[in-house]
Amino acid sequence: MLKFYRKVTCLLIAMLMSSNIVFAGMLDGKKIVLDAGHGGDPKIRYENGKYGDVGASVNNIYEKNINIAIVEKLSNILKNFGADIIYTREPNNDVAVTLEERVKIANSNLADMFISIHNNKAIKKENGKDVLNTEVSGTEVFYTKYVEYNGKHYIYKGEVKEGNIVYVNIQDVEGNKLKVEKTKVKILEEDRRNLAKLVVDSIASLGFKNRGAKQSEYYVTRYTTMPSILIEAGFMSNPEELKKLTNSEMQQKIAFKIADAVYRYYEDVEKSNRLMNGFIKNLKLNISSRYIFVGQVVTLKLDGIENFDEFVYKVQIKKDGQVIYEKDYGNDFSINFNPDSEGFYDVNYFIKKKDSENEYDDKIGANFIVFKLPSIKSISADSEKVYVDKPIKIKADVENGSYDVMSYKFDVYLGQKLVTTVSNSDGILQYVPKAEGEYRVICYVKDKLSSSQFDDKKEIKFKVERQQETSRGASINDNDIKRLLYSRDLSMGSQGTDVTALQLALKKLGYYKANTTSLVFDNATYAAVTEFQKANALKDNGTVDRQTINKINELLMNLEVKNTSNQTNTTNSGTNIGVFNNSSQQLTYTRILKYGVSGQDVKKLQDALKKLGYLKITATTTYFGSSTKAAVVAFQKANKLPVADGMVDKSTINKINELLKKQATQNTANKVDTKGTTTPSRGNTSQTLVNNKIQLVYTRPLRLGTSGQDVKNLQEALKRLGYLKITTTTTFFGPSTETALRAFQSANKLTVDGIAGPNTIKVINQKLK
Numbered sequence: 001m002l003k004f005y006r007k008v009t010c011l012l013i014a015m016l017m018s019s020n021i022v023f024a025g026m027l028d029g030k031k032i033v034l035d036a037g038h039g040g041d042p043k044i045r046y047e048n049g050k051y052g053d054v055g056a057s058v059n060n061i062y063e064k065n066i067n068i069a070i071v072e073k074l075s076n077i078l079k080n081f082g083a084d085i086i087y088t089r090e091p092n093n094d095v096a097v098t099l100e101e102r103v104k105i106a107n108s109n110l111a112d113m114f115i116s117i118h119n120n121k122a123i124k125k126e127n128g129k130d131v132l133n134t135e136v137s138g139t140e141v142f143y144t145k146y147v148e149y150n151g152k153h154y155i156y157k158g159e160v161k162e163g164n165i166v167y168v169n170i171q172d173v174e175g176n177k178l179k180v181e182k183t184k185v186k187i188l189e190e191d192r193r194n195l196a197k198l199v200v201d202s203i204a205s206l207g208f209k210n211r212g213a214k215q216s217e218y219y220v221t222r223y224t225t226m227p228s229i230l231i232e233a234g235f236m237s238n239p240e241e242l243k244k245l246t247n248s249e250m251q252q253k254i255a256f257k258i259a260d261a262v263y264r265y266y267e268d269v270e271k272s273n274r275l276m277n278g279f280i281k282n283l284k285l286n287i288s289s290r291y292i293f294v295g296q297v298v299t300l301k302l303d304g305i306e307n308f309d310e311f312v313y314k315v316q317i318k319k320d321g322q323v324i325y326e327k328d329y330g331n332d333f334s335i336n337f338n339p340d341s342e343g344f345y346d347v348n349y350f351i352k353k354k355d356s357e358n359e360y361d362d363k364i365g366a367n368f369i370v371f372k373l374p375s376i377k378s379i380s381a382d383s384e385k386v387y388v389d390k391p392i393k394i395k396a397d398v399e400n401g402s403y404d405v406m407s408y409k410f411d412v413y414l415g416q417k418l419v420t421t422v423s424n425s426d427g428i429l430q431y432v433p434k435a436e437g438e439y440r441v442i443c444y445v446k447d448k449l450s451s452s453q454f455d456d457k458k459e460i461k462f463k464v465e466r467q468q469e470t471s472r473g474a475s476i477n478d479n480d481i482k483r484l485l486y487s488r489d490l491s492m493g494s495q496g497t498d499v500t501a502l503q504l505a506l507k508k509l510g511y512y513k514a515n516t517t518s519l520v521f522d523n524a525t526y527a528a529v530t531e532f533q534k535a536n537a538l539k540d541n542g543t544v545d546r547q548t549i550n551k552i553n554e555l556l557m558n559l560e561v562k563n564t565s566n567q568t569n570t571t572n573s574g575t576n577i578g579v580f581n582n583s584s585q586q587l588t589y590t591r592i593l594k595y596g597v598s599g600q601d602v603k604k605l606q607d608a609l610k611k612l613g614y615l616k617i618t619a620t621t622t623y624f625g626s627s628t629k630a631a632v633v634a635f636q637k638a639n640k641l642p643v644a645d646g647m648v649d650k651s652t653i654n655k656i657n658e659l660l661k662k663q664a665t666q667n668t669a670n671k672v673d674t675k676g677t678t679t680p681s682r683g684n685t686s687q688t689l690v691n692n693k694i695q696l697v698y699t700r701p702l703r704l705g706t707s708g709q710d711v712k713n714l715q716e717a718l719k720r721l722g723y724l725k726i727t728t729t730t731t732f733f734g735p736s737t738e739t740a741l742r743a744f745q746s747a748n749k750l751t752v753d754g755i756a757g758p759n760t761i762k763v764i765n766q767k768l769k
């Protein structure tokens with residue numbers, strides 16, 4: 001027994017050593033061209049004569065960056081499947097590539113497949129102007145018909161009937177046109193349509209609306225002579241989808257779903273080849289499940305063989321390209337395999353007749369993917385002090401799991417009593433405690449592919465106190481709502497955290513007037529909603545339907561869009577309310593000035609902020625746009641006002657007046673402030689390095705696609721801390737900045753989202769000290 005065992009081991013080692021001659025997996029040797037749409041800097045003209053092109057752009061987020069991020073992730077997975085990857089634009093080389101070059105790269109390399117990655121943006125007309133259409137969403141995949149004639153591939157250019165004969169117009173890669181009898185060509189639409197359909201269905205399974213596989217004549221799908229598709233993964237103009245598309249984990253899932261569809265495409269191709277030329281025509285390799293978790297057993301079984309006794313079978317399993325299991329020729333056509341680690345597994349069965357002299361007479365492959373069950377790394381709250389009626393955000397940070405959807409459940413306990421249960425798929429609980437006491441929140445996570453009730457749980461405890469003094473809008477700052485999710489209509493009496501989110505959003509937009517938020521859709525909420533609906537030409541019935549949510553999201557999004565200084569003056573209320581007092585150069589408070597308002601008082605405010613060094617525009621206007629807001633926020637922060645929300649209230653006016661007065665006195669005394677340390681953040685860059693100490697000042701979140709001096713400062717800081725390894729910093733937040741930031745966040749136990757928010761900036765500053 002022992003002797004036999006040793007012999008088997010030796011044999012296995014010998015086989016592992018000769019692994020360079022192992023047989024191919026499904027995608028081994030397949031040349032796949034990955035084409036990230038757009039690229040380069042629009043201000044630069046590249047060697048090929050083309051200016052850079054960012055593709056669709058929303059909120060300073062560029063399509064080219066999302067495309068390349070997906071391409072990079074996709075290439076890693078396809079390489080694991082055994083494919084050879086050819087890029088039209090390398091992941092770390094953001095340059096302009098012409099459409100002709102992209103096609104040439106594919107055709108001249110005799111590639112097996114061409115995949116172009118893009119993302120969409122929808123526009124609509126509103127009062128004759130182009131505005132974002134936030135409602136359109138979903139994923140779509142395009143392909144073009146092609147034709148095989150005399151063993152060569154041609155572009156299909158339509159058909160004509162002359163007499164009784166139908167001709168097909170075709171065109172080769174060089175542009176030469178031919179007219180051939182239809183009976184002499186093979187129209188190869190199927191391949192491409194099948195590929196497009198597999199890919200669009202696969203991506204849609206992640207929760208994207210399925211817009212289908214569509215026939216189209218895009219240049220890259222038209223002139224490439226191999227199966228080719230152009231993927232529009234999602235709509236950047238849809239706020240929810242934009243969030244998904246810029247999320248690194250979601251990009252990974254999209255990449256995986258594309259790779260998985262490509263794999264199944266080749267599986268289908270092999271199946272049909274087998275039916276035509278196969279040794280055993282009906283041979284099938286059944287896998288009990290293509291996606292399993294570590295610890296689960298996968299059963300591999302051959303099927304479709306009429307007389308199993310006539311053959312012997314050999315099985316080989318590769319993981320991430322390496323042979324990890326092999327069982328030499330014998331009578332077993334079925335095995336149970338128990339993988340002990342996550343990864344991509346390729347299975348190959350070799351079959352030969354018992355008396356065959358060949359290495360094998362037939363072979364068949366398949367793959368399966370092993371994941372680790374998800375586990376909750378940490379659960380955290382967004383503030384240390386929690387007060388009654390003040391929203392708290394609790395976030396579960398999960399690692400591992402499959403590429404599929406994760407579901408979360410939060411049980412909120414006050415003492416021993418279960419107060420509420422919230423289920424969602426984003427892992428974030430927004431909750432407003434209504435009473436004091438000891439709270440406990442238990443978070444459960446479950447992978448969609450898992451058969452357990454839940455895969456992991458973790459809890460967090462916090463104490464809720466009653467706040468002595470509620471300052472105006474204090475909660476708004478901590479709960480900066482970026483967008484709302486529609487899940488149901490909200491109306492008078494509705495209850496839930498979605499009501500709180502609605503109140504926060506309406507407060508941010510200036511419609512919700514109550515000082516505190518709640519879980520209940522009350523009179524104040526109703527008043528805010530109807531006012532909002534009236535102002536935005538919606539049905540003012542006080543019911544928050546999908547349309548109202550979309551409008552709110554659109555305006556929230558506009559709030560974030562920079563560079564509104566050239567906007568036209570649309571409202572003219574309050575032109576004589578807040579005026580500059582000429583004699584003392586002071587502002588007079590009469591109304592709250594905030595983003596979106598217009599009037600002479602806005603101009604006076606801008607003059608004052610300019611004078612104090614916070615606003616760096618050449619000419620002041622009567623419109624309160626985002627640069628004014630940024631300047632106000634910077635002013636409020638620098639002067640330690642209780643709220644830095646960019647809304648100019650009485651206390652802000654008082655502080656401005658105080659500093660104007662001081663400045664006037666200093667000017668008279670001919671004194672110069674040489675240190676300049678009291679006003680750290682000036683002008684329209686919202687985050688600046690102060691002196692040599694190098695500290696960052698937070699005023700806006702920085703993420704992939706953001707541009708500005710503050711990005712350069714962030715890069716400088718990450719460089720100093722050893723996370724960013726570039727020689728020169730730039731003002732653009734690209735993938736390497738994101739990678740560096742994620743590394744920093746991970747090393748410092750922050751939420752790893754690649755976004756420099758207030759917490760991350762705070763910790764960076766601590767480390768810089």
Ligand SMILES: [Zn+2]
Binds near residue numbers: 038055063118119
């Ligand atoms: Zn595009």
